[in-house]
Structures are given as structure tokens and as C-alpha cells.
Amino acid sequence: MCDKSVGTRFLSRREAVAALGAMSFGLLAGLQPANALIEIDITQGHVEPLPIALPVFSPEGGDAKLAEEMTAVIAADLKRSGLFKPLDPASFIQKNMSANTQPRFGDWRTIGAQALLAGSVAKQADGRVRAEFRLWDVFASQQALGQQFYTTPENWRRLAHIIADAVYERLTGEKGYFDTRIVFVDETGPKDKRVKRLAIMDQDGANVRYLTRGDELVLTPRFSPTSQEITYMSYGGTDPSVYLLNIETGQREIVGNFPGMTFAPRFSPDGQKVIMSLEEGGNANIFSMDLRSRRTTRLTNTAAIDTSPSYSPDGRRVVFESDRGGSQQLYVMNADGTNAQRISFGPGRYSTPVWSPRGDLIAFTKQHQGRFMIGVMSPDGKGERILTEGYHNEGPAWSPNGRVLVFFRDTPGANGGPQIWTVDLTGYNEQRVTTPSFASDPSWSPLID
Amino acid sequence: MFELGKLARGAKFMAVIGAMLFVAACAQTQPDGLQGNVKPGTGQDFVVNVGDRVFFEEDQSTLSAQAKATLDKQAQWLSSYSKYTITVEGHADERGTRQYNLALGARRANATRDYLVSRGVSASRIKTISYGKERPVAVCNDNSCWSQNRRAVTVLNNASS
Numbered sequence: 001m002c003d004k005s006v007g008t009r010f011l012s013r014r015e016a017v018a019a020l021g022a023m024s025f026g027l028l029a030g031l032q033p034a035n036a037l038i039e040i041d042i043t044q045g046h047v048e049p050l051p052i053a054l055p056v057f058s059p060e061g062g063d064a065k066l067a068e069e070m071t072a073v074i075a076a077d078l079k080r081s082g083l084f085k086p087l088d089p090a091s092f093i094q095k096n097m098s099a100n101t102q103p104r105f106g107d108w109r110t111i112g113a114q115a116l117l118a119g120s121v122a123k124q125a126d127g128r129v130r131a132e133f134r135l136w137d138v139f140a141s142q143q144a145l146g147q148q149f150y151t152t153p154e155n156w157r158r159l160a161h162i163i164a165d166a167v168y169e170r171l172t173g174e175k176g177y178f179d180t181r182i183v184f185v186d187e188t189g190p191k192d193k194r195v196k197r198l199a200i201m202d203q204d205g206a207n208v209r210y211l212t213r214g215d216e217l218v219l220t221p222r223f224s225p226t227s228q229e230i231t232y233m234s235y236g237g238t239d240p241s242v243y244l245l246n247i248e249t250g251q252r253e254i255v256g257n258f259p260g261m262t263f264a265p266r267f268s269p270d271g272q273k274v275i276m277s278l279e280e281g282g283n284a285n286i287f288s289m290d291l292r293s294r295r296t297t298r299l300t301n302t303a304a305i306d307t308s309p310s311y312s313p314d315g316r317r318v319v320f321e322s323d324r325g326g327s328q329q330l331y332v333m334n335a336d337g338t339n340a341q342r343i344s345f346g347p348g349r350y351s352t353p354v355w356s357p358r359g360d361l362i363a364f365t366k367q368h369q370g371r372f373m374i375g376v377m378s379p380d381g382k383g384e385r386i387l388t389e390g391y392h393n394e395g396p397a398w399s400p401n402g403r404v405l406v407f408f409r410d411t412p413g414a415n416g417g418p419q420i421w422t423v424d425l426t427g428y429n430e431q432r433v434t435t436p437s438f439a440s441d442p443s444w445s446p447l448i449d
Numbered sequence: 450m451f452e453l454g455k456l457a458r459g460a461k462f463m464a465v466i467g468a469m470l471f472v473a474a475c476a477q478t479q480p481d482g483l484q485g486n487v488k489p490g491t492g493q494d495f496v497v498n499v500g501d502r503v504f505f506e507e508d509q510s511t512l513s514a515q516a517k518a519t520l521d522k523q524a525q526w527l528s529s530y531s532k533y534t535i536t537v538e539g540h541a542d543e544r545g546t547r548q549y550n551l552a553l554g555a556r557r558a559n560a561t562r563d564y565l566v567s568r569g570v571s572a573s574r575i576k577t578i579s580y581g582k583e584r585p586v587a588v589c590n591d592n593s594c595w596s597q598n599r600r601a602v603t604v605l606n607n608a609s610s
Contacts, residue, residue, distance in 0.1 A: 219583070279555045
């Protein structure tokens, strides 16, 4: 293991959990999965959360704690999304639900449930955990989804996230994002002597692990969209520079051989390139490096600060910030550096743009009259919407399904410090992600199948 | 190594504050009040009697007349004590975004470097680095602190104290 970093192995979803496919239910054999089921239309502005009943999974074989904890993780995921309202279990009329219990739909309608998730979890003789669930449409009195999985006991949280993703996907028509991780910078110590470490956690804040030891300043980690790698900036070498870190092996390497500081890195959507800024005599210009050929390409050449580049999901364009016009504004150019066009024209300064994985929006930080905001606009600059606003909000990053932004919010003064928050595209659902200490520069992992 | 360096710089900054207060209190009678305790040509001499830092306006990297005066003294001192190489550290206040502030700190360090070179300090003696908003010296929540953080600090690389 590399002495600077701590490797931590992540299983792909397929490695972690064996899906045994759809369950058909004897009592309902012959019924087709209905099409006219409850669905949440999340393309609208403010969505009324869907009331869902989540009785504790039936602990077959007796591990009641595991069943309770798994159910709680599923409920917390769905609740945090802002799209679901888990109902109070005390109101439930039908008790002792399991994956194989026929619901009394009238009982669930009475308490206002529109969906019902009933499951069972069992420890097998071979040590593995088996979980199965059915998602019921209470009004249609029909099964909407049924699945079962096997996994090893230590993966129980991931299994819960995978079930929450399945529910989210079935009821919204969008990919879920619960079985994902967030890499960030952990901050400890006084404000004028901060120690910063790279860290990674599950998207709900669980399972925090540290990837560096804090002996050098590290900034702006970004997840690879295709592998268990991150690119980040470190002050460990001669000049502050962009590095790659393999999360599993702990191995790291410098990106390129540039004369001067490199910073603000990000991967291309295919994971084959890193795009970043190089500081040259007080100017900052944008370069890309092909990770296989090691070839570097200059994309901008201005006497200005060009930084925070981010590719469009098709890899053909790049959004970045530049003060070439006098103040920080957003520009979009072709991926070869041609045809840069300014897209931000509102009052204030715009920075840290990041292109949505869906391609339809660009998220940014905006400063105006001493306030720091997180907002989104179309790639042509139209339709600007501010999602959150306050003393200091900075550095948005997208969830892999493009529905939620994670960012950091700083508080003023000697004892102030950053914390990680999420907000969905409606701007109505702000949630803090609890971290052990101050935390900044979050970046979301892809959803790897 | 890094921590030691930082502590040393912190101590120097304390020394500057001390010196400024003392000078302010005794400006009429004893403008060089501390000189007697400081050995010429040392890092302490540089910090106390020359001034190791210059300050910038918000989002600017232009050197003020006061900053130029400080750098004139730095250049003169460095020509007298040619054994030193220096690192010019550029810093920004916390009221900006991280990546931009890294670049802004680099601009400030470069403006400082260029001025020192124009005053006869060999470019080969000067390295620059930007810390962006990562290394504030003052942590309160108003401009009195932010203005102290918008700075370029000339650090002697091989100073014994």
C-alpha cells in the first residue's frame, strides 16, 4: 500500500449484491404489472411528497436489528429525496408485514398510504443475507415491483440503498442515486491552520473513510465517471499540482509535467482525460491531458483567469469561468478550445460551473452583493434559477441522475467552517449531509451497475 | 517540515504586529525602536525592519504606492543579503470561490515578483506559490481581517531565524 494514502476497496453493484430478479407472487399470479400506477412527476417544480408506508422488514431467522436498520436506511433515503413521505409506523393497522404477506389494501388506504414497501430479510445458513421486497400500489391494489437479493452481511447498507434506488426508479421513472458515494475534503483544526484530508462517504454520510493523512494541503477532489479514481489538487510536490488517486489501491500519480501550478481538475465523461487549469505568470489557462497517451492540449490562451472547466456529457463542449471580460463569468467553448461564448449575463459574478450529467443544465456559484448562491441555467445561458442563497454557498456537484446538487456552505468568523448540503432542482429540499468535522468540495460518484 | 515553516512564518507575523504597535506608540521619539534587538541580515531583520508582506484591494493584484514602497525596501535588503532566495506567497481572502482565488493569489504573487525583478532582484532567486484562500492569517468576519488576508508574503527560503 502506498504510504501517503489509504486504499479502500469498493465493490461494484454486481460484485456486492446478487439480484435474483423479479418475484412473482402466488396469490396474484396472472396479474400483469399494471401500467397506470402511481408515479411522481419530478419534472414539475414543487412536488408534493408521496405518502409511503415502510413497515419494518420481517426478520426471518431472527435478526431483528438488521431488519430495523435496513428499513431505516431505506426510509431515510426516500425521505431525504424530498419526493417521499414515510408514514408513522404507529398508524399502521395491518401488522407483521413481510415480503410474502398479502396486504389488506383498505387498511393502508385508511392511513393515507399511496405506496407500501413490504420486505423480509434473512440470514442464510451460508452466512449470506437474503432480502426480498414487494412494492405495492395501494390504490390500484397491485404489486408495482418485486425483487430479491443476496449479499454478504457487511454490505447490508448498500443493499438497503439498492432497494431504495429500485423504489425511486419505479415510482419516478428516473435512475436512483442512493447507492453512491461522495468524495470530499475533511477539515479539522483552527481556521488559520486547517488540516485538510481527502475523505469518502456514502451519499447519506455513513461509512466515512480517509484517503489522505492531512500532512499536505489537498483541494477539489473529483470522481471519475467510469472508475474508482479521483483527481484532485495537492500541495505535496514542488508546485501545487493535479494528481490522480486510485481509491482502491491508494496509488497516486501526478497528472502531466507542467511548469507551474495546475489546479481545478475534472475528468472527461469517458474518464480518459483530465481537464484543468495551468497557472502561467499570473494567468490561468485551460489544458486537457489524455490519460493514455499523456498528450496535453492547450485549450485557452488568454491574459486572464480561465478556470473550473467542466465537459458536457457528450464530451463535445466545455463550460468554464473566465474574467477575460473584466469579472468572473461563464463561457462555453468547443472541446478543442474554439468558439468560446459567454453565457452568463445576470448581475454579479459567476464561477465553478458544472455540466449536468443529463446535459440540460449547468450549475454554478454566483456572488452578488456579498451573498453566495448556487444556481442553474441552460447551456445557452437562459432560464437562470437560484436554488439556494446565503452568506457563503460554493462548489456545486451533480448527483449521477442530475436531480440533486451537493455543495458546501460556509459560516463566518473564527469558529466558522464549511458543511456539506444537498438541494434538489426544485430548490425546496435542502438537506445537510452529516460529516465528522467541517467538510468542503464534495463530488458525487457515478452510479456503477 | 511544512508545519515548522508555517509556525516560523506565524511567529514572524506576530513579530510584525508587535513591531507595528510599538512603532505606532513611539513614532515621535523612537521610530526604529526594535532595531537594537534584531541582528541585521536575519529573517527577523527582514520581517521587522523591512516588512515581509504587501496588501491588495478586493479582487485586485495592482500594487499600491505603499506596497511598492515596501517592495523597494525588500529589493534593497535582498541586494545587500544576496545569499537568500525567496518564495513569494500569494493569498486571497475568503470571499471568493476556491479555484478563482488560487489564480488570484498567483496573480498577486506574480505582480510582486515582477516588481522585485524590476527593482533589481534576480528572477532566478524568486519562486512564487499561491495558497488562494487556504491560509488566512486573520479569521474575523469583516474587512479588517479580509484585508490582512489579501496579501503577498515574501518568505526567505534559507533564513536561519
